[in-house]
Amino acid sequence: MSVVLPFNPIAEMAPEPSLEGIVTLVQADMGRVNALILSRTGSEVTMIPEVAQHLISSGGKRLRPMLTLATGALSGYEGDGTVKLAASVEFMHTATLLHDDVVDDSEMRRGKLAARMLWGNEASVLVGDFLLGQAFRMMIEVGNMRALDILSTAAVVIAEGEVAQLAAAKNIATDEEAYLAVIRGKTAELFAAACEVGPVLAGRSEAEQAACRAYGMNLGIAFQLVDDALDYGGSQADLGKNVGDDFREGKITLPIVLAVRRADEAERGFWRRCLEQSEIGEGDLERALALLTRHGAIGETVERARTYGAAAKKALDGFSAGPAKHALLDVVDFCISRVR
Amino acid sequence: MSVVLPFNPIAEMAPEPSLEGIVTLVQADMGRVNALILSRTGSEVTMIPEVAQHLISSGGKRLRPMLTLATGALSGYEGDGTVKLAASVEFMHTATLLHDDVVDDSEMRRGKLAARMLWGNEASVLVGDFLLGQAFRMMIEVGNMRALDILSTAAVVIAEGEVAQLAAAKNIATDEEAYLAVIRGKTAELFAAACEVGPVLAGRSEAEQAACRAYGMNLGIAFQLVDDALDYGGSQADLGKNVGDDFREGKITLPIVLAVRRADEAERGFWRRCLEQSEIGEGDLERALALLTRHGAIGETVERARTYGAAAKKALDGFSAGPAKHALLDVVDFCISRVR
Numbered sequence: 001m002s003v004v005l006p007f008n009p010i011a012e013m014a015p016e017p018s019l020e021g022i023v024t025l026v027q028a029d030m031g032r033v034n035a036l037i038l039s040r041t042g043s044e045v046t047m048i049p050e051v052a053q054h055l056i057s058s059g060g061k062r063l064r065p066m067l068t069l070a071t072g073a074l075s076g077y078e079g080d081g082t083v084k085l086a087a088s089v090e091f092m093h094t095a096t097l098l099h100d101d102v103v104d105d106s107e108m109r110r111g112k113l114a115a116r117m118l119w120g121n122e123a124s125v126l127v128g129d130f131l132l133g134q135a136f137r138m139m140i141e142v143g144n145m146r147a148l149d150i151l152s153t154a155a156v157v158i159a160e161g162e163v164a165q166l167a168a169a170k171n172i173a174t175d176e177e178a179y180l181a182v183i184r185g186k187t188a189e190l191f192a193a194a195c196e197v198g199p200v201l202a203g204r205s206e207a208e209q210a211a212c213r214a215y216g217m218n219l220g221i222a223f224q225l226v227d228d229a230l231d232y233g234g235s236q237a238d239l240g241k242n243v244g245d246d247f248r249e250g251k252i253t254l255p256i257v258l259a260v261r262r263a264d265e266a267e268r269g270f271w272r273r274c275l276e277q278s279e280i281g282e283g284d285l286e287r288a289l290a291l292l293t294r295h296g297a298i299g300e301t302v303e304r305a306r307t308y309g310a311a312a313k314k315a316l317d318g319f320s321a322g323p324a325k326h327a328l329l330d331v332v333d334f335c336i337s338r339v340r
Numbered sequence: 341m342s343v344v345l346p347f348n349p350i351a352e353m354a355p356e357p358s359l360e361g362i363v364t365l366v367q368a369d370m371g372r373v374n375a376l377i378l379s380r381t382g383s384e385v386t387m388i389p390e391v392a393q394h395l396i397s398s399g400g401k402r403l404r405p406m407l408t409l410a411t412g413a414l415s416g417y418e419g420d421g422t423v424k425l426a427a428s429v430e431f432m433h434t435a436t437l438l439h440d441d442v443v444d445d446s447e448m449r450r451g452k453l454a455a456r457m458l459w460g461n462e463a464s465v466l467v468g469d470f471l472l473g474q475a476f477r478m479m480i481e482v483g484n485m486r487a488l489d490i491l492s493t494a495a496v497v498i499a500e501g502e503v504a505q506l507a508a509a510k511n512i513a514t515d516e517e518a519y520l521a522v523i524r525g526k527t528a529e530l531f532a533a534a535c536e537v538g539p540v541l542a543g544r545s546e547a548e549q550a551a552c553r554a555y556g557m558n559l560g561i562a563f564q565l566v567d568d569a570l571d572y573g574g575s576q577a578d579l580g581k582n583v584g585d586d587f588r589e590g591k592i593t594l595p596i597v598l599a600v601r602r603a604d605e606a607e608r609g610f611w612r613r614c615l616e617q618s619e620i621g622e623g624d625l626e627r628a629l630a631l632l633t634r635h636g637a638i639g640e641t642v643e644r645a646r647t648y649g650a651a652a653k654k655a656l657d658g659f660s661a662g663p664a665k666h667a668l669l670d671v672v673d674f675c676i677s678r679v680r
Binding site for chain 2 (some may be wrong): 043044045046047048095099102103121122123125126127129130132133134136137140143145148149152153155156158159160162163164166167
């Protein structure tokens with residue numbers, strides 16, 4: 001009996017996108033970043049390393065610090081600074097996650113119980129503050145005023161984005177522009193800052209700094225769009241959190257914006273009841289998924305992500321080919337490939 | 341009929357301690373600090389200025405920024421830097437208050453509803469993050485690396501103190517040393533940093549920087565000791581919050597540490613039930629107040645505050661007399677006079 005092997009020409013031609021390129025590129029420095037992260041979560045107040053390391057060791061990809069190291073490599077930087085800034089970026093991100101979980105009443109994070117479920121909201125708020133303070137201390141140690149300005153501005157813009165998201169929540173009149181402003185702030189700004197400080201430390205031209213920033217900004221938007229699509233399409237195991245979390249929290253993400261725009265009166269009433277009045281019953285998530293599918297809202301969200309991903313890649317046009325550029329381009333494909 | 345006027349020789353000799361000296365000293369610069377505070381709470385996300393200004397305009401004394409300006413004046417500083425650092429210090433303080441209210445489930449703050457009661461815990465957490473970010477941006481604008489180091493370290497130490505307080509809460513075995521470590525972190529560190537950056541910007545000697553820091557640290561400890569005494573002794577109108585808040589939250593402050601140390605078995609059982617098991621019923625606050633009084637715990641707490649106050653004054657011995665030194669000495673008397 002002959003065995004017919006399945007043949008998939010696309011899979012043959014393009015290997016599964018992965019983070020392998022960037023992981024290999026920054027491996028040595030990431031070891032130092034991880035050691036720094038470990039030492040700077042230390043405190044005589046034992047609850048601090050417990051809470052911080054619960055989240056930090058929970059298997060995040062550490063994409064943002066890798067981006068700082070990789071854009072540093074792309075810019076020919078050879079000093080110690082990007083290691084400290086990469087750890088700062090990861091601390092800023094971790095602080096945001098701890099505070100987000102309190103803001104969103106989340107029970108799960110990266111497939112584990114959220115820190116607030118184990119140590120309480122109080123500890124999540126305060127350990128987040130500790131990590132933010134440590135992030136600033138590390139960046140101050142690097143002593144580059146422009147990098148300090150970029151990262152401290154990012155801290156402000158992230159908080160603004162989060163508050164804007166809060167203000168837009170439970171309001172189905174939120175439009176695409178308002179949604180984009182939220183995700184630029186809450187997600188893309190830190191990607192942008194993480195990528196901009198590499199060429200800044202390397203003393204590259206303003207045009208090159210702006211190019212790396214644009215890469216990070218567009219990548220960050222694409223990343224969040226994919227996340228928002230996954231919230232209605234991924235499986236719990238893939239995502240490390242529950243499908244439909246955004247729906248239950250009344251978060252107005254792009255899939256919702258698009259579906260509401262195309263809704264008839266009955267559908268609009270459904271979205272209003274579920275998202276504005278938070279009256280969600282049996283079968284409502286399924287109905288929401290069916291409506292999102294019928295209006296092509298998930299597919300279109302992914303399509304936008306591809307567009308921003310292409311813009312991220314294009315931003316690096318001016319840099320010459322090499323392992324760093326190759327790795328950064330692969331990151332874009334990987335982020336978008338998380339959703340099918 | 342002759343009228344006999346009451347005669348109180350002490351009141352005749354020493355006028356009521358007040359903040360008048362420091363208020364007059366820094367008046368012009370505080371106008372600029374207040375304008376800066378107003379402009380840096382601005383955001384297109386309207387919820388941010390709403391929440392921030394609710395708290396900022398609620399009649400705090402702005403003691404910490406006044407200390408930065410006054411120690412700057414004491415050090416002969418004449419530039420713009422202390423104005424920005426003073427605003428940074430007030431933002432750090434305001435961010436802490438917003439986060440504290442969430443951590444403590446407080447309903448009142450400075451005699452008004454806490455921000456979290458009006459806008460929710462979410463907004464309190466995120467606007468606190470915004471203000472902390474803005475604080476860092478302002479200090480970065482000043483561009484003095486040593487001041488940046490002092491203030492960012494303070495942010496870390498404050499968070500550590502708050503977490504330590506959380507870990508010590510509902511544990512009547514907390515001793516005086518542990519209590520002091522908590523208040524050094526959560527309160528005195530910001531006073532110390534606020535006072536240290538003045539001579540730092542003025543380029544004064546390390547000894548003078550250390551002296552101003554010691555002044556602030558001792559003043560901050562005295563300030564918190566008085567606060568903790570007031571929590572069991574002040575009236576609601578005086579304090580802007582409810583009497584017995586600490587008791588209801590199971591916070592272990594010095595009055596409690598001292599009363600527990602002198603408690604018999606029955607009293608220890610009472611403290612355990614109220615503070616560790618949070619089983620507080622009718623009449624329990626009154627019983628707590630009676631026990632604190634019987635063991636002289638409030639009086640002794642105030643006595644410690646006087647000792648730290650004296651140390652604060654002594655720290656300024658090396659500075660020559662003048663309006664700035666006079667004002668700073670008066671601040672100590674004022675802080676202690678809040679409790680009788």
